[in-house]
Amino acid sequence: MRIADIHAHIFPERLAAKASASIGSFYGASTSHVASLEVLLEQEALAGIGYTAVSSSATSPEQAAHINDFVAGCARERPNLVPLGSLFPGMDGWEAELERMQALGIRGIKIHPDFQRVNIDEPKAVDMYRAIARAGLPVLFHMGDARYDYSSPERLCNLIRQVPDLVAIAAHFGGWQSWERSYAHVLPENVYYDTSSSLMYLGKERALDFLDKMNPNRFLFGSDFPMWTPGTELERFLELGLDGGVRDRILFGNFETLFLR
Numbered sequence: 001m002r003i004a005d006i007h008a009h010i011f012p013e014r015l016a017a018k019a020s021a022s023i024g025s026f027y028g029a030s031t032s033h034v035a036s037l038e039v040l041l042e043q044e045a046l047a048g049i050g051y052t053a054v055s056s057s058a059t060s061p062e063q064a065a066h067i068n069d070f071v072a073g074c075a076r077e078r079p080n081l082v083p084l085g086s087l088f089p090g091m092d093g094w095e096a097e098l099e100r101m102q103a104l105g106i107r108g109i110k111i112h113p114d115f116q117r118v119n120i121d122e123p124k125a126v127d128m129y130r131a132i133a134r135a136g137l138p139v140l141f142h143m144g145d146a147r148y149d150y151s152s153p154e155r156l157c158n159l160i161r162q163v164p165d166l167v168a169i170a171a172h173f174g175g176w177q178s179w180e181r182s183y184a185h186v187l188p189e190n191v192y193y194d195t196s197s198s199l200m201y202l203g204k205e206r207a208l209d210f211l212d213k214m215n216p217n218r219f220l221f222g223s224d225f226p227m228w229t230p231g232t233e234l235e236r237f238l239e240l241g242l243d244g245g246v247r248d249r250i251l252f253g254n255f256e257t258l259f260l261r
Contacts, residue, residue, distance in 0.1 A: 007222030144175030196222030
């Protein structure tokens with residue numbers, strides 16, 4: 001059984017412990033591990049996960065280039081890592097940075113509207129997303145938070161109407177702690193979802209209900225490391241008891257289509 005993890009966060013060694021604690025504080029939970037590359041590789045290997053998309057999110061425009069250098073460097077000699085770069089929506093100079101990201105070998109982008117405090121459908125960022133779509137880079141969006149509206153499914157729908165060829169992945173079943181809102185606003189068929197940070201809250205029956213409504217063939221497996229241990233998240237996913245073909249598409253097939261071809 002081949003397995004890929006679409007959703008894992010890493011930081012430079014000197015920042016990993018502080019960043020992990022900061023993420024946990026933001027969500028009012030304790031992180032399971034320090035978000036370093038070494039710990040991630042160890043945990044993914046224990047879970048039998050073969051490929052991992054690694055990312056971080058720029059909370060200011062100035063951070064983007066440093067993050068892109070870091071994730072690209074981590075993946076340079078590790079073919080099982082897929083680097084997702086970062087842009088700050090609407091930042092000056094995004095055109096040059098996007099071009100540089102491609103030269104670095106970055107294969108997708110992670111956007112966290114709630115950390116960045118910028119709406120997904122920010123008008124100043126639409127041209128950036130159009131350029132990302134032309135470049136063929138998938139965008140993994142953090143989705144949902146009961147405290148904010150930056151990352152609502154309605155906003156992603158509005159962006160996709162303006163940039164219909166953007167390949168988007170809506171994390172957390174389309175809405176962390178906003179799952180009922182996500183359930184009521186199923187995203188367009190060309191948008192994928194990921195399973196991260198959701199299964200323990202939804203429970204088996206509700207998760208299966210979501211998968212049935214949203215189309216399980218549109219999902220990718222994600223752990224949201226360091227929030228959770230990849231092996232534990234994989235166990236939760238396998239407990240859903242999905243048909244083998246659907247299970248394999250979520251665990252690997254969609255990831256392969258987006259990043260490995």
